[in-house]
Amino acid sequence: MKKILSVIKREYIQAVRTKGFVIATILVPVLMVAVFGIPILVSLISVGDQKTIGVIDLSQGIYKAFEKRLEGHKLKDGKRRYILEKVRPSADIEELRESLRKEILDKKLSAYIFIPEDISQGGEAQYASLHTTDFEETENIKGALNSVVIEKRLRKEGLDPQKIGKYLQGVKLTAIKVTKKGEEKDTGGTFAYSYILVLTLYMSLIFYGTAIMRGALEEKTSRVVEVVLSSLKPFQLMAGKILGIGAVGFTQFSIWAVFGIFAFRYGKSKIPIGADFNIPSVPIYVFVYFIVFFLLGFFLYSTFFAAIGSMVNSEKEAQQFQTPVIMFLVVPVLLMMFVLRSPNSTLSVVLSMIPLFAPILMLMRVCVLFPPFIQVGGSIVLLILSIMFMIWLASKIYRVGILMYGKPPKLKEIAKWVKYG
Amino acid sequence: MNALEIENISKRFGDFYAVNKLSFKIPRGIIYGLLGPNGAGKTTTIRMVMNIIIPDEGSIKVLDQKMDEKMKEKVGYLPEDRGLYPKMKVGELLLFLAEIRGITGSKARKEIDLWLDRFDLSGWKKKKVEELSRGMQQKLQFIATVIHQPELFILDEPFAGLDPVNTKLIKDIMLEMKEQGRTIIFSTHRMEQVEMICDDICLINKAESVLEGNLSQIKKQYGKNTVVLDYDGDANFIKDFPEVDKIDDYGKFMEIKLKERSDPHALLPKLVGKIGINKFEIKEPTLNAIFIEKVGARDEKDTVSH
Incomplete structure (x- = not known):
């Protein structure tokens, strides 16, 4: 055990010192802040500009109501967002449009709107601007025109638009998550944090798994392994390596978690206006299960990666061998959507019990809808059993592989190693 | 122990x-x-x-x-x-x-x-x-x-x-x-x-x-029947002597292995006057010679048996 500790210490110190670790530890939170923080910040800071829009109204009588509708859109400082300029229709419409086009190009107008004579009978209105990717603006204009035209039609039929509006009012539906503590509104928060947690798990399993693989490969290519194995059992070396890199992962998560909690608290206090940006409260047990499934998944997959690292002789070969292992991680990520939609279907239950998928899918189920405890406990027991089996298998492969140079082994040869190792 | x-x-x-x-x-x-x-x-x-x-x-x-x-x-x-x-x-x-x-x-x-x-x-x-x-x-x-x-x-x-x-x-x-x-x-x-x-x-x-x-002891087993010769001149004739088993000739330096039971001292008079002799030494075979003999012999045996 003392020797394993020495190996753990060595692996840990060497890994934590690498540039890769330092950069990833700093960069990930910075990126997170950038991805979530910047859009919020931009929407908070930018006031927006007033826009002058020319209107050619051939329909007669729509313009006034239309302008009134658009008055409702205000900028953050309370000014009107759109200033309309009525353009008197002349005989030659094309000439008129040409002149408006010039005004847009000269930046005198930001856009012009053409309302045809038969707008109420289904005629097509047009919106012309330098760019048409401001979907909010086109939606605003379409909405305003729409309601004005519908109102006009209703009046023509002698109906009261206000009454009709009331009749047509849509129903509201709020999703409420039922928990033991009671009920809480869910505006997609559960979905968001489940997704983030599962993806974090997925990426770190690959990241730390391949780190173990590369470590074993490096010991092999630098030929230091024989020196080490003259004092250690191959199992001690493998176990120390896995535990050491696992500790590195744990450290990194802790740093991120501390940073995350801090940024979260600070961010929440600074963004009171982000009304529809509802930060979900993640239950503590979700974090606990995240750690549990990370550790179990890590131990399971790291045995695969350690065995691969010991078998191959180059990064290129390693990549070939690691592909099937990574596929086992990709499959549950692809199945995530399905499990999210029906977390308690038979298929979801079965899939989430399979040890290779369990870390990702069972965590997903824990996030979405806490499964019967027998299923969670069962998957954990299955994982532990398969980890024990894999450690046994991998240490046999490791023992022979780490001293084998030359061609990478065929499956038949690996079976032989396990038999005689 | x-x-x-x-x-x-x-x-x-x-x-x-x-x-x-x-x-x-x-x-x-x-x-x-x-x-x-x-x-x-x-x-x-x-x-x-x-x-x-x-x-x-x-x-x-x-x-x-x-x-x-x-x-x-x-x-x-x-x-x-x-x-x-x-x-x-x-x-x-x-x-x-x-x-x-x-x-x-x-x-x-x-x-x-x-x-x-x-x-x-x-x-x-x-x-x-x-x-x-x-x-x-x-x-x-x-x-x-x-x-x-x-x-x-x-x-x-x-x-x-x-x-x-x-x-x-x-x-x-x-x-x-x-x-x-x-x-x-x-x-x-x-x-x-x-x-x-x-x-x-x-x-x-x-x-x-x-x-x-x-x-x-190994060297003794092989006996003192090796002669190391430091010489000048053409020493080619030595290989025709009946008591010579093997010769390793380096041009100015020669290691002569004699057949068993032959007297290395008898070799010296046969050389005097024919070549210039700087050194004549009777010794055990070098490990190198033993090595080559042992390993080489096995190789020959192997080729025969194949």
């Missing part, structure tokens, strides 16, 4: 016997040479002793015990394939290697400083291994072998790739360790080194032991 006892060990890789029924005993406190041509099975034997490869059959006792974790701490092993962690700092690397062999803390640090000083590497303690030159890395590799003060050294080709200065340094340390009562086993195919420092030898060829025992 043996440093190493090997009994009947065999190791097969597929159909190929790397080691076949090999046995030998090495008493404590000597320098033992494990000789043999490339591919004879020296490294496989050493790896089995180090418990890195498990023999198919036979038993191995190291320092009168079965090889286990505790035992490994008493052995210093220099593998044929040299290698160190390239990204580790020299001092940290040595500390790690000392730790996994049971020496920790200040004792390990003291030992590290001592050896780095002796090998002129003190200034490199904080540098990464990959920054060291090849020669320095080899010295470091040797320190890594001795850092835990082992009782038994197993050195696989310890002199390979060393310059004369470092060769002498390591040879001196080997002799020093022997004086302290430690045992050194080393493998090589360089006969002149063996002749100079080995007490006992085992010659392995094609997975089997072909010659084993005390070096001076």
Whole structure:
């Protein structure tokens, strides 16, 4: 055990010192802040500009109501967002449009709107601007025109638009998550944090798994392994390596978690206006299960990666061998959507019990809808059993592989190693 | 009280016997040479002793015990394939290697400083291994072998790739360790080194032991029927003498092996006057000659049997 500790210490110190670790530890939170923080910040800071829009109204009588509708859109400082300029229709419409086009190009107008004579009978209105990717603006204009035209039609039929509006009012539906503590509104928060947690798990399993693989490969290519194995059992070396890199992962998560909690608290206090940006409260047990499934998944997959690292002789070969292992991680990520939609279907239950998928899918189920405890406990027991089996298998492969140079082994040869190792 | 006892060990890789029924005993406190041509099975034997490869059959006792974790701490092993962690700092690397062999803390640090000083590497303690030159890395590799003060050294080709200065340094340390009562086993195919420092030898060829025992006794067995001749002139005629068995001619220097029971003294009068003689020496055969005879003979036998 003392020797394993020495190996753990060595692996840990060497890994934590690498540039890769330092950069990833700093960069990930910075990126997170950038991805979530910047859009919020931009929407908070930018006031927006007033826009002058020319209107050619051939329909007669729509313009006034239309302008009134658009008055409702205000900028953050309370000014009107759109200033309309009525353009008197002349005989030659094309000439008129040409002149408006010039005004847009000269930046005198930001856009012009053409309302045809038969707008109420289904005629097509047009919106012309330098760019048409401001979907909010086109939606605003379409909405305003729409309601004005519908109102006009209703009046023509002698109906009261206000009454009709009331009749047509849509129903509201709020999703409420039922928990033991009671009920809480869910505006997609559960979905968001489940997704983030599962993806974090997925990426770190690959990241730390391949780190173990590369470590074993490096010991092999630098030929230091024989020196080490003259004092250690191959199992001690493998176990120390896995535990050491696992500790590195744990450290990194802790740093991120501390940073995350801090940024979260600070961010929440600074963004009171982000009304529809509802930060979900993640239950503590979700974090606990995240750690549990990370550790179990890590131990399971790291045995695969350690065995691969010991078998191959180059990064290129390693990549070939690691592909099937990574596929086992990709499959549950692809199945995530399905499990999210029906977390308690038979298929979801079965899939989430399979040890290779369990870390990702069972965590997903824990996030979405806490499964019967027998299923969670069962998957954990299955994982532990398969980890024990894999450690046994991998240490046999490791023992022979780490001293084998030359061609990478065929499956038949690996079976032989396990038999005689 | 043996440093190493090997009994009947065999190791097969597929159909190929790397080691076949090999046995030998090495008493404590000597320098033992494990000789043999490339591919004879020296490294496989050493790896089995180090418990890195498990023999198919036979038993191995190291320092009168079965090889286990505790035992490994008493052995210093220099593998044929040299290698160190390239990204580790020299001092940290040595500390790690000392730790996994049971020496920790200040004792390990003291030992590290001592050896780095002796090998002129003190200034490199904080540098990464990959920054060291090849020669320095080899010295470091040797320190890594001795850092835990082992009782038994197993050195696989310890002199390979060393310059004369470092060769002498390591040879001196080997002799020093022997004086302290430690045992050194080393493998090589360089006969002149063996002749100079080995007490006992085992010659392995094609997975089997072909010659084993005390070096001076082995040489005596071969008898004093070799003549070393330092000469001038044309000595070609010597090979036609009936008592001559084999000649190794270097142009100005000749090693003549006589047939059994022929008198080397009778050779000298036959040469006087025909060539200029600078030196005429009657001696035991060199280990090199024995090696070539043993290994070569087996090769010939093999070709016949095939």
